[in-house]
Amino acid sequence: MALANPVSVTKSAVAGTYLSEGDDAIQFGNAQGGGINWRVDSEGDIASLGVCDVWNGNNLVSHGLVSEVATFDATQQQAAISNQLLYTIPTNATQPNGVLTIKSGFFRITWTIKLTQAATTSSVLGGSGGFQATYTSADDGVVVTTPGTAFSGNANNxxxxxxxxxxxxxxxxxxxxxxxxxxxxxxGATPMQYSVHARVEDL
Known part of the structure; x- marks a missing residue:
């Protein structure tokens, strides 16, 4: 399925400046039907329509290129964090080029937490549960919480x-x-404070 109202240009015409008016979809293709699709929005941001399935001569699988899709940063925390939203996975969608983009799959959460203020008496960074992620399994739709474990050296205060x-x-x-x-x-009277930073990558 081609983009609506495509405009053909020669190879030499690609060079130069293209002025976007609102949200535009741009398709670079060849006579054999191959090509890539991009969307340029009114703010000048560029997004790929669909999955990049070949990169630097290598065939890619699943979601194609790894991309960072969410961040969380907080400091001076002095209480437990519970069910904090980190990322909402988009729903599956059919792109303008007719390709169905599947959003279920692997996601990698990278995190770090650090004690920034010692408690008066004692503290345990992460408590007994440490860092835990909660998500809906793509296999059976069951909500899963990863096992919690205490960190080594977390009671150093x-x-x-x-x-x-x-x-x-x-x-x-x-x-x-x-x-x-x-x-x-x-x-103790002075509470432990800590920072937490987390990133989500779509694999």
Whole structure:
């Protein structure tokens, strides 16, 4: 399926400046029907329509190129974090070129948390549960929470040494949310404070 109202240009005509008026879809193709599709929005952002299935001569699978799709950054946290929204996976969609884009699949969550203020008496960074992700399985639609484990050295109560990081890989369903939580234990008048940073990549 071709884009609506396509305009053919010669190879030499591609060079130069194209002025976008609103949201435009641009298709670069050949006589054999191959090609790539891009969308240029009114703010000048460029997005690929569909999945890049070949890169630098290599055939790609699943979602094509790995892309960072969500971030979360917070500092001076002094309580547990529960069911914090990290990313909403888009629903499957048919692109203007007729290709069905499947959004279910692998996602990688990279995270780090660090104690930034020691508690008066004692603290446990991440509590007993550590960092946990919650998502909807693409296999059976069941909501899953990854197992929680305490971090090594999490009770040092020292901003210079109490830090943890890791990666969590999930296989999640399209149209669902990826959530996360961080445990917390602090004893004393001055509470433990910590920072948390997380990234989601679409694999």
């Amino acid at each position: 020292n901003p210079a040494t109490t830090v943890a990081s890791g990666q969590t890989i999930i296989y999640a369903s399209s149209g669902s949310n990826i959530l996360f939580g961080v445990g917390y234990t602090s004893v």
